[in-house]
Amino acid sequence: MTNINTHAKLALVVDDSMTQCMMLSALLKEENYQVVVANDGACGVEMYVEYQPDLVLMDINMPVMDGYEATRRIKNICKENLAPLIFITSMDTEQSYIDSVEAGGDGILVRPFSPQVFKAKIKSIQRISDLYFQVKKLQQEQQKDAELAEKLMSDVIESRNFALNKISVIKQAATIFSGDMQLTSLCPNGDIHVLLGDFTGHGLRASIGAIPVTETFRAMTKKGFSILDIIAQINKQLCDLLPKDLFFAACFACISEHDKSLYVFNAGLPDGYLFSQSGVIKHRFQSIHPPLGILPKLIINIELAIVSVDASDRFVLITDGIIEARNEQGQEFGVLHFEQAAEKGLLNGDIATKVALRLKNFCKSMPLEDDMSLVDVPCSGWQESESINKANQPQMPETFIVEEAFYNTSPSWSWQLELTDKLLASVNPIPIIMNQINDIEGAGEHWQSLYTIITELFINSLDHGVLGMDSSLKNSAEGFSQYYKERSKRLEYLLDGFVRIELYYFPFSHGGKMFISIKDSGEGFDIFNVLKSNSYAQDKGLNLSGRGIELVNQLCDTLDYQDNGTLVSASYVWHNIKH
Amino acid sequence: MSVNCNISQENNQVIISVNERFDFSLHQQFRDAYSHCLDKHMSYVLDLSETDYMDSSALGMILLLKDHVDLHSSKLVISKPSDTVNKILEIAQFHRLMTIQH
Structure with a gap:
């Protein structure tokens, strides 16, 4: 940061009287200004452009171009740069005050004045102009910082x-x-x-x-x-x-x-x-x-x-x-x-x-x-879209399943969570489960399918088992939202019930198997009827319900309902792609 | 554009009204209108019947007023918002946070 105060400042005096110029120059030099002089308004504008002074003292009545006109032109040239401009005049009238401000002057000093008053005036006006420069400088720095920060911010936020x-x-x-x-x-x-x-x-x-x-x-x-x-x-x-x-x-x-x-x-x-x-x-x-x-x-x-x-x-x-x-x-x-x-x-x-x-x-x-x-x-x-690419999903060679899936009978770990009563309404077990799996086995692309399977099976057990919701409600668009209203109402008034989720993990040499079992406290359902009517509706492209289970069926290796539909077990097998 | 404030000690009532635009430029004025009022159990009325425009920083100012009111065990009612202003209060669901009288 350069300090504007360390440089000697330059003042421009515009006056057609040589005596006045000499007098003002002498006073300015005592205040450590360097001084340049012009003897009419037009010349003053030219000098201003050439020297870019820090301060301008302007007479009003001059030949060729008067002080008002010269000031208007100077202020027009330096819209951004506020070099303060003070009128020096002997016209002590209200009108001259008004005209000098109108023309763009920053102050007016009426003769006669003592050297002390002159110096005080210069000081005060210079103080204001210093402040202006500081503000402008800060503003520019802030603008630069803000642009940089904005770039970082949008990189972090929206580009990802x-x-x-x-x-x-x-x-x-x-x-x-x-x-x-x-x-x-x-x-x-x-x-x-x-x-x-x-x-x-x-x-x-x-x-x-x-x-x-x-x-x-x-x-x-x-x-x-x-x-x-x-x-x-x-x-x-x-x-x-x-x-x-x-x-x-x-x-x-x-x-x-x-x-x-x-x-x-x-x-x-x-x-x-x-x-x-x-x-x-x-x-x-x-x-x-x-x-x-x-x-x-x-x-x-x-x-x-x-x-x-x-x-x-x-x-x-x-x-x-x-x-x-x-x-x-x-x-x-x-x-x-x-x-x-x-x-x-x-x-x-x-x-x-x-x-x-x-x-x-x-x-x-x-x-x-x-x-x-x-x-x-x-x-x-x-x-x-880029990251969901079904073609990249691990493919399972047939022989591999037969050999390992059958002979490896004891799981390397198992995990169980039973949610009961009120907790069923307030706890979402899926992130907990996925965290467990990630903690033990590390992150992996194939967990995406597993997530879908567990989510769908859990929601089915909760909705149709514990809450006894009828999914045919979802067959119409109106019923769809009605279904969710009814569901949250039943959840709110839920007094007893449970859903028990069990996971068994079987590692293979190039992959693994997850066995999922979910038991609910519901009354169960007629398994065959539901599956039959679902696949019929799906063929006709009619049905809004039952899509979840169809998806699970596609993703799973095996999917079975037992205990009158209150117990579902699924197994999911994957094969690690070699890199 | 201005904020007016009437305090009536007998009725324990503070009535603040905002004319024309209620936006960020009124920040200080709005705060000054109520910040010196430290009595408890007052009833504050924010009269928005003469307000034709309100931006989200005005909503922020109302929240600050609500904070002040709660701190002094007082009550706040927003009174007669114009249609435009009411639309903004509605989008922000402010009726869930305070009383709005139409």
Whole structure:
């Protein structure tokens, strides 16, 4: 950092009187200024350009060009650089005060004045200009730091999002830092978690929470936690971290391709949308909870919105910056404009571009008041995405199964968890199980399928066994959400019941086998009837229920129901790919 | 654009009203309107009937007011929000945090 005070300063004196010039020069030199002199306004402007002085003293009445005009030109040239300019005059009138300020002067000194008054004036005006330079310098440094930090931040946050190529976005920040954030992440079972969030305000202050939110969102998604668990955790974190008046309006969603359903929790964002291929709004997801980071705990009994989706549907989220964008007349872009633009965009296959264009045409040259974001997520097509590649799944040579699967009869470890009564409603055993497996056997790609199997089997035992839910409810789209309402009601009033999960692990020389057994306290079901009607419905492409078990059947090596359907056992075998 | 504050000791009431735009620029003014009021068991009314616009930092300011009110064992009511303002309160689900009178 250079210190502007260490250099000798340069003053420009513009006056047609030689005596005046000499007198002012002498005084300035006593204050350690170097001095250059011009004898008319036009010459003064030229000298100003040539020397870039730190201070200008300007006479008013001069030949060729008067002091006002010269000042206007100088101030026009140096819009950025505030070299203070003081008028020196003997015209002690109100009008001369007004005119000199109008012309751009920073001060006026009326003759006659004593050397002390002159020096005091110079000092005070120089003090102000020093402050101005300091502020400007700090501002530039801050701008540079902010740009660097923003780059780091967006590298950490959004470049690591899942399937960037599938999701189209609008992201416009009002300042360098955006208070909006968009996250996508892949669950172990192939579902996609999506988040669009908006911190209060904008700029650096609004983006401090972004990193903890990102870390929590990614880590918990990867471990198999549900979105409600993740939301509760992020809420708690932000409540501890953020000042009272700072919060995080966010919408979380889980898109399940194999279940053809969408789970949404909107906490303080404008309505989210589910659009059909033809641009019809199939569902609006209204905000159901205050923004995160306000309450120490989520409000209980607030339920996720659950809807069934078609493969060609699109899920769209926006922040309030889009709705509240203003034009020159002060009108808001508004919900209606947005919906029309989104519908048009959908028909052309690109919502983000169309909405961005409409916004631009609407706001014209108005500066952005708030960050604006939009995410447009397809409801299918994830299977082709980078990390879920079925072709890469381990293939099992037939002989291998016969030899090892039969002769290795004792497991290297086994593990059991029994959840009873109220705990069934509050504890999600899946992350616990996956943690156990990861702790003992290390991380592995094949756990993805195992996760799906255990999740589906556990949910089946809980829903249809313990809670006695009838999955045929899920056959219609309305029944679908009714099903989930009924389910959470039964969970809430659940008094007794249990689900017991047992795992047995058999290591092979190039892979292994996991044997899973899940027993529930339910009444059981007619196994043959259910399997038969499911496969019939599936052939006809009719059925919304029973998809889970079909998937498990594909992934498992063996799948058996016993004890009248209250005990299910499955085995999953994998073969390690040699690197 | 301004914040007005009326304190009536007899009724134990503090009425704060905000005209036109309620945004970050009012931060200090808004805080000054109530911060000196340290009496307990007061009833605070935030009158938003004359407010035509409110941004998310205004929601933050309301949360700070709520904090102050809770700290002094008092009550807070948001009174008569205009349609635009009400939409913003609704999106933020503020009725779950405090009383809103229409």
